[in-house]
Amino acid sequence: MxxxxxxxxxxxxxxxxxxxxxxxxxxxxxxxxxxxxxxxxxxxxxxxxxxxxxxxxxxxxxxxxxxxxxxxxxxxxxxNLLKEIEGGTILESTMQLIGNRSALRHDSSDGAFLRGVTQELLERIEAHTLGRDRYNLIANIRGTSPGEVARRLGVSTSLRGVDGPTISAVIPPRGENSGMYAIGIIVPKSDLYHAVQELRQIGGSGVCVLPVTFVFERSSLRWDRLMASLGQEGSDHHRDPQEETLTI
CATH class of the missing domain: 3.40.190.10 (Periplasmic binding protein-like II)
Incomplete structure (x- = not known):
């Protein structure tokens, strides 16, 4: 049927x-x-x-x-060729982290341990949320210098990555300068094929696509908010949109 x-x-x-x-x-x-x-x-x-x-x-x-x-x-x-049907949602739920404020504030080894576990948990959740909808594209492209390659990539907004592309020289077996560079960029999943097409247009080849599991920012917004609500300092570094992120 x-x-x-x-x-x-x-x-x-x-x-x-x-x-x-x-x-x-x-x-x-x-x-x-x-x-x-x-x-x-x-x-x-x-x-x-x-x-x-x-x-x-x-x-x-x-x-x-x-x-x-x-x-x-x-x-x-x-x-699996399945679809949701209208009115078929039985229950909607969201995850809530519930903690003891006094225990988190406590100036003891137990309090420090609890804060450490909580920070790692929040950072993992935040990083996975940022990374799950992105891909890491790696490709080779020939150019005269890293700056020249960066300028070609910068023409397209799809090839600028999160904080800019990573560009490094490809070292051939004999160590000679081949003029080939390896580039790495992070793109939203929805922009994947468009980014691949644009890489091809500027001479990119051997494009590899890898899933992104985590994207760790310079600091954790959720952790900083939690510490602020407890009247304590959060991360050592304040969030800056221009600072680099760590992608895994």
Whole structure:
């Protein structure tokens, strides 16, 4: 059965009401929540399919018609040819970090340890949030000098990176000057193909695309805010949009 024409929970309920030969198969780990949600829309002809691991594959395997699961960006859904339907959101949630102000302020080894763990946690979250929507592009390009290559890259806003491109000379096996330079830039995922095209136009070749896991700024905005709320100093360095970032 094709579900291409189903775009809302109401349309799903109407389709299920016409299914007489078998029930709607729903893969989920949240049986109680799923039962209540489907019942609220009058869907009774269904069977819950209990699966471990990634539920997205269940529809491709033919064991389920739809899934009820946790999602973040929706990328995995699209990769498995799935789509969210209108009205199909059961619950929305956000992460909240809850701490003890007195313990964080405490001038002791335990307080220092707690602040250290909290700072690392906040910095990892912040860096991953900054990095998850970016790619690291590495390519070779021939030029007369690093400055000349930088000027060619600077013509396009897509090739300027976060704080500018990284340019270094490529050393051939015999150590001779080949006039070839390796460049590295960070670009938003949405600009990936446009950036690749522009690299080709200025002579770039051998373009490699790497995922960015973390982007650590000079200081952590979330950590500085937390320390300010506790009446303490945050990072040793104040945030400056012109200062470099560390990308991993």
């Amino acid at each position: 094709s579900w291409n024409n189903v775009s809302s929970i109401q349309e799903l309920a109407a389709e299920v009401a016409q299914m007489v030969d078998r029930p709607l198969r729903v893969a989920t780990k949240f049986h109680t929540v799923a039962t209540k949600f489907l019942g609220d829309y009058g869907i009774s002809n269904y069977a819950l399919v209990n699966m471990e691991g990634a539920l997205e594959a269940s529809t491709q395997m033919g064991t389920a018609d739809c899934i009820i699961d946790l999602i973040s960006s929706g990328t995995t859904l699209r990769e």
